[in-house]
Amino acid sequence: MKKSPPPHIFAAPLPSNILEWRFCVYGLKDCDYEGGYYHGKLIFPEGYPFKPPGIMMLTPSGRFQCATRLCLSMSDFHPDQWNPTWGVESILKGLVSFMCETTQTAGSINTSSGEKKKLAISSADFNLKDPNFCELFPEVLEMIEAERKQKETAKKTGVVEPAQTTTQTPTESVFETPGSNLILFMVVGVFAYLVSTIIAQVES
Numbered sequence: 001m002k003k004s005p006p007p008h009i010f011a012a013p014l015p016s017n018i019l020e021w022r023f024c025v026y027g028l029k030d031c032d033y034e035g036g037y038y039h040g041k042l043i044f045p046e047g048y049p050f051k052p053p054g055i056m057m058l059t060p061s062g063r064f065q066c067a068t069r070l071c072l073s074m075s076d077f078h079p080d081q082w083n084p085t086w087g088v089e090s091i092l093k094g095l096v097s098f099m100c101e102t103t104q105t106a107g108s109i110n111t112s113s114g115e116k117k118k119l120a121i122s123s124a125d126f127n128l129k130d131p132n133f134c135e136l137f138p139e140v141l142e143m144i145e146a147e148r149k150q151k152e153t154a155k156k157t158g159v160v161e162p163a164q165t166t167t168q169t170p171t172e173s174v175f176e177t178p179g180s181n182l183i184l185f186m187v188v189g190v191f192a193y194l195v196s197t198i199i200a201q202v203e204s
Contacts, residue, residue: 001088009092011042012136019044021053023092024127024137031100032113033061036120037140038099039127042091045076052082055095056107058130059123062116063099064108071106072098 001011011023025038038061043054055075057064064070071077074086074094104110124144127133134141 006089006093008096009089010137010140011088011092014132014136019046019048021088022132022136023088024133024140025092025096025099026140026143028096028100032116033063033099033120034117036061036123037127037144038123039130039133040095042088049084049086052076052079052086053091055091059126060119061099061123062109062111062119068107070095070108077106 005011008027009023009025011021014020014022021042021044023040023042025033025040026036028034028036037059038057039059040055040057043056045051045053052075055070055072056067057070058066060066069075069077072094073081074083074091098105124147128141128144
C-alpha cells in the first residue's frame with residue numbers, strides 16, 4: 001500500500017501500533033471535496049482479517065463527524081457483512097465511494113455544498129497540525145507545499161485586467177471619436193482653401 005498506493009489514497013500504520021492505520025484521501029475531482037486532504041484512521045481488531053476495522057475521519061469534511069466511528073458495510077458496525085479478503089485498499093476505496101454519495105449513516109452529517117468546499121480549502125492547514133499526519137505522509141506534504149508555491153507565484157505574476165473607462169487611449173484614432181466626421185470635413189476644407197490660395201498666387 002505504501003509502495004504502490006491506489007489513486008487518491010495514501011495509507012500507513014502507526015510506527016507504535018501496527019493495528020492502527022492512518023490514511024489520507026486527496027485529489028478528488030468534480031465534487032465538493034476537490035482540493036481537499038482528508039486524514040482518517042482504521043483501527044484493526046486483534047482478530048483481523050476475520051473481524052472488520054473501525055473507521056474514523058479526523059479532518060473536518062462536512063460529510064462525516066470527526067473522530068467518530070462510521071457505520072459502513074466494511075466497518076465494525078456490520079461484522080455480519082465483513083469479507084476477510086478485504087484489505088486496506090478495498091476498505092478505503094469503499095470509504096471514498098461512500099463519501100462522494102449523499103447517503104446518511106451513523107457518523108455522517110449533512111452540510112451544504114458551500115460548507116464542504118470551504119472545509120476542503122482549510123483541510124491542508126488543519127492536517128499539518130497533526131504530527132502523525134506529517135510523519136506518515138511526506139508525499140502529501142510535498143503536494144501541499146507545491147500547491148502553495150504555485151498559488152504564490154500566480155499571485156505575483158498574475159495580470160489584473162484594467163477597469164474599462166470612457167477616456168480615450170493612445171491607441172484610439174481621433175477619427176474614431178464622436179464628431180469625427182465633422183472634424184474630417186473641416187480639415188479637408190481648410191486644406192482645399194490653402195491649396196487654392198497657393199495656386200492663385202503662383203498664377204499671378
